[in-house]
Amino acid sequence: MSNSIEISIPNCIDQFAEHYSPSPHDEDKMRFVIAASEASLKWGLGGPFAAAIFRLDNHQLVSAGVNLIINQGLSILHAEVVAIMRAQRLLGTYDLGDGKLPPMALVTSTEPCTMCLGATHWSGISKVVSGATDADANSIGFDEGPKPDDWAKALRERGIEVKTEVLRGAAIDVLKKYQTLGGNIYNSLRNTQ
């Protein structure tokens, strides 16, 4: 068995990230993330999802991710997980909320599934901004998994600021485009039932 797991991050992601101009507005950060999710439709790396981490002091982009499940053969690689791993490696810490770094926001084109909800909780992120909802992702065939009734409240109780449904309509448009293009709905559980 191999003693390392290498995850390659296709260059197209960081090339696309050059389009982002730092802005204090959640809507501007979300506009960039939704544009990345739309760009990912032609990259064909995985599901129609993008996420990015931004510093909340100067609003610069720390790391960007898109869903890499199909490209990298790992079901863990949701956009949020890719962005979190990249930020932690770049900054040299498993805890983005360690008090030495500025607070950071995770902006994601669709609200975190169960896995990404937990990944956010462990990451040290201070704020989550999401676009489309679980219901929107479910409506094109995904199963976002078992979450508590009020996931946003559960994060807030842990000191994480949460803002949902930011530019939701634009985020939904990308999901629908993926469905129209016949994109892979890779949740095996749903497909085999």
Added chain:
Amino acid sequence: MSNSIEISIPNCIDQFAEHYSPSPHDEDKMRFVIAASEASLKWGLGGPFAAAIFRLDNHQLVSAGVNLIINQGLSILHAEVVAIMRAQRLLGTYDLGDGKLPPMALVTSTEPCTMCLGATHWSGISKVVSGATDADANSIGFDEGPKPDDWAKALRERGIEVKTEVLRGAAIDVLKKYQTLGGNIYNSLRNTQ
């Protein structure tokens, strides 16, 4: 920014895995996993948790993981996530339930946190066997995150068999030993509140 993320799997894990003899009994698989969690206390790679994936046809070990958060600097690397990633890379698929492979079980020394619950849901695993509970992990200071009230039921509804509290006492003993040794409770949210 680096365009790849490399996760090194320390050799001690696979050297330890040679101790496992295939057995059809959940308790035997759990005994091996709890022993791995105990061995991990001296390896110092992360929290006191281990997990492994087994084929359910011949009961052979597919992949083993321990918590590598501190060693690898990534909050994503819970034992379950490490085992799932290793199995998927070894078998060349992001879906362990794709119908071409035998059904597989994830055996974990402590029940899946929110992130690992979601990771299990996406992985294609057919069965989950857990030892210690969330309450046991919380009692030594961790915060396992927001989960639905009945996480086992939520997985069962998705066709995944779940067996909890298998050798729970032995699994708790390892958690307590970690606490006695002054192990790092790395959930920043709890620590900063």
